[in-house]
Amino acid sequence: MRKYNDKILIADGHARQALALARAFKELGCSVTAVCESGLDVCSKSRYVDRVVKDKSIKQRPDLRVECIIREVSKGGYTLVISFSDVTVEQISLNKERIEKYCKTAVVNKDLFYLAYDKLNTMRICMDNDIPCPNTFLDCQTVDDVLSKDLKYPIIIKPRSGYGAIGFHKIDNIEDLKTYLQDHSDDIKHLVIQEYIPQTDLQYECSIFVDEENEVKSAMVFEKNRWFPVHGGSSTLNTSVKDETIVENCSKLMKLINWRGCCDIDLIRDPRDGVAKIMEINPRISGSGKIVLLSGVNLALQMLQMARGEEVTVFHDYKEGVRLRCLYTDFLWFLKSKDRFKAKPSWFSMKNTKEQVFSWKDPLPYFAFSMGSLLKLKRELKKREG
Known part of the structure; x- marks a missing residue:
């Protein structure tokens, strides 16, 4: 090279x-x-x-x-x-x-950043272009707008921007909805209101790189096997997989908005119809970006080539079955999850697995990361519960 x-x-x-x-x-x-x-x-x-x-x-x-x-x-x-x-x-x-x-x-520039960062905009583009996503109510500006909709419970309400599960609320009935709206009546236009997809199937991320000619140079998919907090948070174990339908849908979305460079799309497979549906765009490199590199997609080379004005290398093939684990949060998952002994892959399996931070060639960052994570865990959990 x-x-x-x-x-x-x-x-x-x-x-x-x-x-x-x-x-x-x-x-x-x-x-x-x-x-x-x-x-x-x-x-x-x-x-x-x-x-x-x-x-x-x-x-x-x-x-x-x-x-x-x-x-x-x-x-x-x-x-x-x-x-x-x-x-x-x-x-x-x-x-x-x-x-x-x-x-x-x-x-990317600020206009494109905010276009991608806004979950409601993402849903609007998907729904207008037949890209699978949760059914979302796009025109709610007031409490009355929300209550006038033909809602089938449960539904979810979450901020239009943000990360992880912060601000995520599951609403099970009309009484819960009215209570929530009483406390957030001034925030309606800043919220996403959409159908709840049962979280009993796999979640996915698709890492995409688009060059200056609006051509997709790489699209790599990995499934999220576990996450923490257990009821919604950052992934603790990921596995690289091949899924052409996910690649096609995510590539279509990013080309529609004229994206440039790296981004990451979150999806969840709906157990009711088996379709992987787009949830949001992360306008940056994923926290699990290491799995993309381990699978054979060199994001560093692509970013450098684009910055230098060179032709960006294509990486359409990559390794399946590569696992990336954040041992610290995966241990917390083990402590909190009722499925600790039923997980697939097994929590105890290390097959094809690399730790997210630790490396024998560069061990010191892992100890710094572990200490820093302990110090901020309580604060992060409080944010997600708020």
């Missing part, structure tokens, strides 16, 4: 997927700098990161992370800025022109 000599800035050195991308860029011959909040950030301990820039602004003032990025890239020499968190990706999209005076960013 060709060796590059480009300089890459990772804007979210705390993100777990940052490690896999840092390694992938290093294997391409690049030098890697990471912006980190603390010594517990995974990139601050990685042998694949050449230099660390400390910046603590992300917690109190996310907008200041962009100022840190601009200060760094204005020194010269950088080819590309990449980011992984919703907050930082949003801020980069809002300041894309400022940053791209100095180097390219692997982030």
